[in-house]
Amino acid sequence: MRIVMIGSGYVGLVSGVCFADFGHSVVCVDSDRSKIDALNAGRMPIYEPGLDDLVTKNAKAGRLTFTTDLPSSVADADAVFIAVGTPSRRGDGHADLSHVFAASREIALACKGFTVVVTKSTVPVGTGDEVERIIREANPSADVAVASNPEFLREGAAISDFKRPDRVVIGTIDERARNVMREIYRPLSLNVSPLHFTERRTAELIKYAANAFLAMKITFINEIADLCEKVGANVQEVARGIGSDNRIGSKFLHAGPGYGGSCFPKDTLALVKTAQDYDSPIRLIETTVAVNDVRKRAMARKIIAAMGGDVRGKTVAVLGLTFKPNTDDMREAPSLSIIAALQDAGAIIRAYDPVGAEHAKGLLDQVTFAEDPYEAANEASAIAIITEWDEFRALDFQRLKSVMAEPLLIDLRNIYPQGEIDRHGFAYVGVGRATFA
Numbered sequence: 001m002r003i004v005m006i007g008s009g010y011v012g013l014v015s016g017v018c019f020a021d022f023g024h025s026v027v028c029v030d031s032d033r034s035k036i037d038a039l040n041a042g043r044m045p046i047y048e049p050g051l052d053d054l055v056t057k058n059a060k061a062g063r064l065t066f067t068t069d070l071p072s073s074v075a076d077a078d079a080v081f082i083a084v085g086t087p088s089r090r091g092d093g094h095a096d097l098s099h100v101f102a103a104s105r106e107i108a109l110a111c112k113g114f115t116v117v118v119t120k121s122t123v124p125v126g127t128g129d130e131v132e133r134i135i136r137e138a139n140p141s142a143d144v145a146v147a148s149n150p151e152f153l154r155e156g157a158a159i160s161d162f163k164r165p166d167r168v169v170i171g172t173i174d175e176r177a178r179n180v181m182r183e184i185y186r187p188l189s190l191n192v193s194p195l196h197f198t199e200r201r202t203a204e205l206i207k208y209a210a211n212a213f214l215a216m217k218i219t220f221i222n223e224i225a226d227l228c229e230k231v232g233a234n235v236q237e238v239a240r241g242i243g244s245d246n247r248i249g250s251k252f253l254h255a256g257p258g259y260g261g262s263c264f265p266k267d268t269l270a271l272v273k274t275a276q277d278y279d280s281p282i283r284l285i286e287t288t289v290a291v292n293d294v295r296k297r298a299m300a301r302k303i304i305a306a307m308g309g310d311v312r313g314k315t316v317a318v319l320g321l322t323f324k325p326n327t328d329d330m331r332e333a334p335s336l337s338i339i340a341a342l343q344d345a346g347a348i349i350r351a352y353d354p355v356g357a358e359h360a361k362g363l364l365d366q367v368t369f370a371e372d373p374y375e376a377a378n379e380a381s382a383i384a385i386i387t388e389w390d391e392f393r394a395l396d397f398q399r400l401k402s403v404m405a406e407p408l409l410i411d412l413r414n415i416y417p418q419g420e421i422d423r424h425g426f427a428y429v430g431v432g433r434a435t436f437a
């Protein structure tokens, strides 16, 4: 199949290279020339484990190319995927669809022969109808079918998620389009990944319902964690106790500083807006959004309390800035709000992140960036682990203690077992694990 991917970011690039690896011929398009130049020069514009090698392999094999020239690539395509960003619209929280609609117009004018136009971006219910209307208006003779194929990959594990998905959702009732999509995803049948064919609006809603449910699950365990601290219980054991029930499941039950990232915050908000527009409010998700919003600043208060209630002029070593490990993505990272709140209280911040520092530098003021955890901890009165990168799981506490002003570890991801740090002479505060237990 000849596939064009419009938008070569976290989703477009990973999807494009994986399709190429299945054996399809793929052109990745992006309007950002610097991304395309980087890709053509063999440099990855994003950090994603394994991406570099897979791109090199498929580009060498001639199955994967990169361009800013949308019209000439679309002309020959069997399927054109729209994988552009759909951030929150400033002011009201609705998804900003301007990039999706701009791409749709360009596709309409460029396509020749039967073409399946596929929204892979996360888009609100009814967007496919609007994409179709835009295409028909711009080019009434275009022979297109518009399908929805939401993406469920996770940054940091994106390639294996794409190649071994739990399911692939395809929303279209057009038989020709279904056949093209079947052919595109046929290599996945070896991995026994089910294709869920459904109607377009249903597919669009599945993506929001999935993300909202996961965000709600995280928020649920975070509130249970708060209760654990008050009543003298351990949230990790509660999570294990409930998660081993198959009806609940053990994933997404890790208490922490609140969800962030490029998807959950904007998608929960967009679902809330859609539901309100249709006069069918989803109060569970409205509450999820509100609870998560206040949690990040609450985590800063937790750090301040652990440091004796006053951080003015004291240094906090922040370990981990990205919204999760194994990505350089800083969008809506909890670290941003936590650091801002600590700075408001007068703290001095020294930070270290294995790959996120470059992006973080553009988003954080007055932060000293260190080359490793030990440099970050220099003269610090506390270490706060915000992102659970693997390299923070076996820190040398004697070395840390020797450079710190006070030995205190605030572990917002519970990566250390309670009791393990005390023997190094550190005071330790986790999440949802009562210290007096």
Ligand code: NAD
Binding pocket: 006, 007, 008, 009, 010, 011, 012, 029, 030, 031, 032, 035, 083, 084, 085, 086, 099, 102, 103, 120, 121, 122, 123, 151, 152, 153, 154, 155, 262, 263
């Ligand atoms: P991103 O910002 O990393 O990438 C989007 C790319 O689209 C950018 O490189 C941008 O330059 C390009 N672009 C914008 N308008 C364009 C146009 N008209 N023509 C060509 N290129 C254009 O975004 P992302 O994280 O890859 O997310 C893309 C979509 O996928 C969003 O809707 C998101 O919600 C969804 N999604 C993201 C993830 C994730 O983990 N990042 C997972 C599932 C779904």
